[in-house]
Amino acid sequence: MDTLENKDSEAWERLGMELGAGRSRVNQTPPLEPGCVPVPPANLNLGFAAQPPALRASWSPPPGGRDGFRLRLYSLGPLALKSEETLAPEAQNFSWAQLSPGSKFLVQVATLHGPEESSSSNATAWTPPLAPLLVNVTSEGPTKLQASWVHASGNWDSYQVTVCQGGTRVATGFVGAEVNSTSLSSLTPGTKYEVEIASRAGPLRTAAANVSGWTSPLMPSELLVSMQAGSAVVNLAWVSSPLGQGTCHAQLSEAGHLSWKEPLELGQAHLMLRGLTPGRNLSLSVLCQAGPLQASTHPVVLPVAPPRCHPLGGHGHPHNAEPLVPTEPGPVEDVRCQTEAAHLVLNWTVPAGDVDACLVVAEQLAAGGSAHLVFQANTSEDALLLPCLEPATSYRLSLTTLGRNGLWSRTVTLVCATSAEGPLTPQSLEVISKNSPSDLTIGWALAPGQRDGYKVTWHQEGSQRSLGNLDLGPDNSSVTLKGLVPGFCYAVSVWAWAGNVSSSVQRIHSCTREFQLSLWVAARGLVSFAPGPSVCHIIDLEGH
Known part of the structure; x- marks a missing residue:
């Protein structure tokens, strides 16, 4: 009895299992063999559709049965899961819209079969970056253009700048992602260029429309x-x-x-x-x-000077004789202008003949052509320093010679501009020693900021002719001038320089001590000298 009941119970259990298996076969894909896993999808491909913008994944269905697909989308850098989808078994593609531009994504597709999930097929792709906005190109002189733009939304790695002229590419460069303007140099004056600014993200680039710009024409300097x-x-x-x-x-x-x-x-x-x-x-x-x-x-x-009338044939002159008419001196020649930040140095050649002086006039030029007088001097030399000028400013310089007969020459005019602001001026210029009647030691406080060195010039008061010109290192703060004339006064100028730009000039005036001979030396005739300027100059740099 017990054995029969046990057998019937086992039968009912087998029946229940068969019925359950039958329901499972009706409602589900046949189960996999033990130890088998689903086959992953093949030929996973990613692409980007422009209209509307979307990342699209497509794949080939794998062999064997399946209940569907699991689709995962990750953003890279940093890694983050953005989307997870479960798709029907007949699905072969899927699209994601409104993804961040200029970003890299990872797509994983796996096959589902019952509780089993296959290994995934993986692929990566970039979304294109957006093009930069409001690109503008302006001229910055005869050989330079300035390009600027506004950042678009999304991400990008860098910008590519391409310059073309007449359909031919002449330059290509790259700037960082944070940059929104760049200078384009070494261009040809008076030329039209097309500039393209493109955003780059991974292997993709998106360019804004080309913008043209002209370099300004070259004009006489x-x-x-x-x-x-x-x-x-x-x-x-x-x-x-x-x-x-x-x-x-x-x-x-x-x-x-x-x-x-x-x-x-x-x-x-x-x-x-x-x-x-x-x-x-x-x-x-x-x-x-x-x-x-x-x-x-x-x-x-x-x-333009008015015509001058000469009394030819007047009283005291025979009608057939040429009267003596004073002639005007010739103009200065070979005028050269050396530009600094706060002064100009003029050099010229004095014409032959009886020339008494040269009148130098400097006018500062302003926008619109107006000008005002800033300097005027007469000199009998062939060089002149024009001090205390504004940096990066144009000046009109006029030079006219005066003859000993009182007549003026025609005027030579040129326009010359000071250079940009240079290093700071040395401070606290002073005479720190007069060790001997023919020595002067000048000291100053080092100018703050960058500099390549100092320049020192000196001349006797009452004369514009320089007696010496020294180049000192950037750490020098004093100099001893030797071989000067005892009992004479000198003007010493010091300024700092960096590259081709100089500071304004600091000037000091000082006199050497009178030279006194010992009566004992003079009585024995051991020393004799003749008055007049020294014929040589011995320079001693402090600290060297």
């Missing part, structure tokens, strides 16, 4: 004018860089109104102006244009 009655000879100096493209005109104006215009070739070195009306004040300038950009020199005034 200096106008040197020599006047003669009714005529003017103009020498034009150009920088040594490529002349580029553009058109130039020389133009004369009177009282702000254009009265004459003549085309110039780029790089033209000379211009002769004839037939100028005497007694009128004309201004000469050179205007150059390239595309929409114009550049003009500061106007140079041409004072």
Whole structure:
């Protein structure tokens, strides 16, 4: 009895198991063999659809049975799960919209079969970055452009800057992700360029629309004018860089109104102006244009002298004799301008003949062509220092010689600009020692900031002719001038320099001690000397 009941119980259990297995076979995929796992999807591919923007994954279904797919999306850097989806067994693709631009993603697809999940098929892809916004290109001179833009949303690794001219790429560079402007240098003057700014993320790049810009035309860096009655000879100096493209005109104006215009070739070195009306004040300038950009020199005034009448054939002169007429001296020649931040140094060649002095006039030029007098001096030398000027400022310089007969020469005019601000001026300049009647030791406080060294010049008071010129190291704070004339007064100038830029000049005036001979030495004739300046200068640098 017990055995029968046990057998019936076992039968019912087997039946229940068969019925349960039958329901399972009706509702589920047949189970896998023990020890088997589903096959992962094949040919996983990622792509990006532009409209609407979305990352799209596609795959090939694996062999064998399956209940569906599990799809996971990770963002990389840092790693983070962004999405997890369970798809139907017939699914072969899926898309994600509104992902962050310029980002890298990892996609994993696995096959599901009952409680089992296959290993995953993996693939990575980047979403394209957004293009930079509001790209702008402006001119910064004849050889430079400035490109700027606004960052778009999303992510990007860097920017690629490409410069083209006439359809040909001339330069390509890369800047960091945080940069929103860059200078483009070494370009050709007066030329139109196309600039492309592209965002880069991984292997992808997205460029903004090309923006064009012009470099400004090249114009003369200096106008040197020599006047003669009714005529003017103009020498034009150009920088040594490529002349580029553009058109130039020389133009004369009177009282702000254009009265004459003549085309110039780029790089033209000379211009002769004839037939100028005497007694009128004309201004000469050179205007150059390239595309929409114009550049003009500061106007140079041409004072056309009125004609002078000579009493030919008057009383006291035979009608057939040529009277003696005083002649004006020749103008200065070979004028050179050495620019510094706070001063200019002029050098010139004095003309032959009886020249008594040279009048040097400096006018500071302002926007619109206005000018005001800042310096005026007469000198009998062939060089002059113009101190206390503004850095990075243009000055109109006029030089006129005065003959011993009281007549003035025609005026030579040029425009010269001071350089940018240089190192700070040495402070507390003082005489710290007069060890002997022919020595002066000058000391100063070191100028703060960067510098390459100091320059020292000196001359006797009452004379502009320099007696010496020293280059000192950046750590020198004193210098001893030897071989000076006892009992004479000297002006000593000191300034700092860095590269080709100098500070303003510090100047001190001091006199050497009188030289006194011992009566014992003089009586024995052991020392004899002749008055007058020393013929040699011995320089001793403190600390060397």
